[in-house]
Amino acid sequence: MEHQVKILAVDDRYENLLALSSILASSHYEVICLQSGEEVLRYLLKEPADHIAVILMDVQMPGLSGFETVELIKQRKACQDIPIIFLTALSTSIEHVLKGYHVGSIDYLFKPVHPEMLRKKVDAFVNMHLNHQKIKAQSELLHKRTLDLEETNRKLAEADEKLKQQNVLLEQWVEERTSELVDAHEKLLKSQEHFKKMFMLSPSLMAIRRLPDLTYLEINESWKQYTGYGDEILGTKLNLLRTEQGDYVSSDEVIHNCKVKYETKSKEVRTALLSTEIIDIENESCMLQVAVDITESLRFETEMARLAQLNLVGEMAAGIAHEIRNPMTTIRGFLQLFRENDRNMQKQYIPIMLEELDRANEIITEYLSLAKNKQSHQQAENINRIIEMLLPLIQAEAVMSGKHVHYEFAPCPDIQLDDKEMRQLILNMCMNGLEAMHVGGKLHLQTYQEQDHVVLLIGDEGTGIDEHHLEKLGRPFFTTKDEGTGLGLAICYSIAARHHASIEVQTSSSGTTFYIRFPLPNSPE
Structure with missing residues (x-):
């Protein structure tokens, strides 16, 4: 594999290395600048010696001198053939020059070095290095091929004799097995192709x-x-x-x-x-x-069960509400009349009767909210405006229970909403969130636009909803509270359905978050 030739320039002065790099800049080799003998030795331990064409070594350096460094380099067998040129501006005596040749250098130059002369010397060593590498590679390749050829000839001679003896038997065997193998191969290919298609598709x-x-x-x-x-x-x-x-x-x-x-x-x-x-x-x-x-199938089954139950409750509510409310109104009128005329009855019985009738009326009202044919008066409204009107009430409820409300409203376009139903949905879900948290918990309210939807986020920091209860959310009469009819969240789901909105739930041990996504006008539902 070809590699880039490297020139090691060693000098403790950075400006000298910079000058050498500038003089020797070439696309044919890479100049590696090192500032001490120790760095040179470490570099040669990591990098192959046959990548280095020549080393330009300063004589006077702190620590290991150039002479000492070269002596150590030459002790390593892999580095003995690397050409080394000493560069010095101080040691110009013949003794130092002879010492340089003695330790293993092939040239000794005095600074300032003539740039053109240095380039030509380096280029000559690079060319020698490249030629040496080519000759070495060709020699190794030739030797390997010679050995391979000798081994091949020997094996061919042995195999030729065996082939002659087995040729007749082999031809007979091939004729008998060829047909079987072709058939088996075709069947195998077809089987593999069928399996691959079935697997991938x-x-x-x-x-x-x-x-x-x-x-x-x-x-x-x-x-x-x-x-x-x-x-x-x-x-x-x-x-x-x-x-x-x-x-x-x-x-x-x-x-x-x-x-x-x-x-x-x-x-x-x-x-x-x-x-x-x-x-x-x-x-x-x-x-x-x-x-x-089967995720979508399970969701579909759960949604179908919830819608079937909602439809049943709605039909029942629509059928009985009219028949029950009329006599309730009449009875309430009489009780009010009795309260004004009979003090004893007022003190003992009438307040209890009125309280129970109010409760029955509240339940019937919630039933009607679930009715499939309930009229929804929707018009262009901004959801941020509705939440801002309800925010003081929600904050007051949070303060009374020792909790906090954090809200963040992004600009959102107007969408088709029923103001009264949206108030009911937001209040129901916020009150549920506050009730789910301990003292100090924080209720999160956020609105933002997401592609073709306006999203309302309502999150609490409670203990989360049990996984087994998730699929029952939104079903009438299902509640985890000690008190309650289990209709509040079902009404929220019914309101969302009438607004063509979806409700997504994410829950964990650190809280529950509801995402109500309302489609923008003229967007696919």
Whole structure:
């Protein structure tokens, strides 16, 4: 392999090295500047000596002198043939010159050195070095080829005799086996092609991993698309698959349709049905992993269950609300009348009756909020304005419970909103967040625009929501509170649905964050 020729310039004065570099600047070689004998010795220990064409060595240097350095260089067998030229401005006596030749130099120049003469001397040594390297390489190559040729001739002579003896038998065997091999080869190629197409084009996530260390050998396009990991995962042992109990899938475990979780490159946790099988590839034991992603199916089933329950509650609420509210209004009127005329009844019974009727009326109102055919009066509104109007109320509630509210509103375009429903949604979710935190917790409110959506973020610093409860969020009557009807969050989901908005939940032990995304006008829902 060709390498760039190097010239070592050694001088303890930086200005002298700079001058030498300027004089010897050339594209045919590289000038390495060193400032002491010790640096030269260290450099020669690290770099191959046959890369160096000549060393320009200053005689007078602190530490090791030029003479001492050259003596040490010449003691190393690999460096004995490197030409060395001494440069000095002080030691001009014949004794020093003879000493320079004695220790191993081939020339002794006095400063100031004539630039053209120095260049020509260096160029001559570089050319000699290159010619020497070429001759050496050609000699080594010729010697190797001679040995190879002799060995080849010997083997050919031995093989020729054997081939003559086996030629007849081989021809017969070839004729008998050729047809079989051709057929088998064609079948193998077709089988490999079919497997490759099925593997690469399968909608299931498929990976081939070496046993027992589970190193990735191959992954298909579906694996890349779903997990976000591309060819960079090949050759690694990254295990993405966990059972529902949180354990990694065992390397020697053969399973079929086992429900597992896997984390994508973007940290999204998805669900899949995993099947594994141990296979042999080129006499190597491997595991074939086939996973069918069911994340969207599970979400669809959960959403369908929630919508079915919402639809049932809405139909029930719409059907019974009118029949119940009318007699309630009549009874409340009579009770108010009794309260004005009968002091004894007022003190004992009427306040309790009125309180219970108010509660029943509140529940019926919440039922109506879930009704599928509930009218929503939407118009162009700015969500920041609505939140700013509610902010004093939210802050007051937070102060009363020893908590804090942090808000950050970015400029957002107007979107189609029902003012009353949005107030109800924001208050419900903020109150839920405040109730989920201990004293000192901080409620986060934020708005911003994200592509074709306006996003409302409501986050708390509570203990988070249990994973088993996540899929039940938004279902009527589901609540983790000691008191409550379980309709508040269901109403929020219903309001979001009427506004064609989506609600995304992110939760951990450090808190829960809700992202409500409202589509901009004229954007795809």
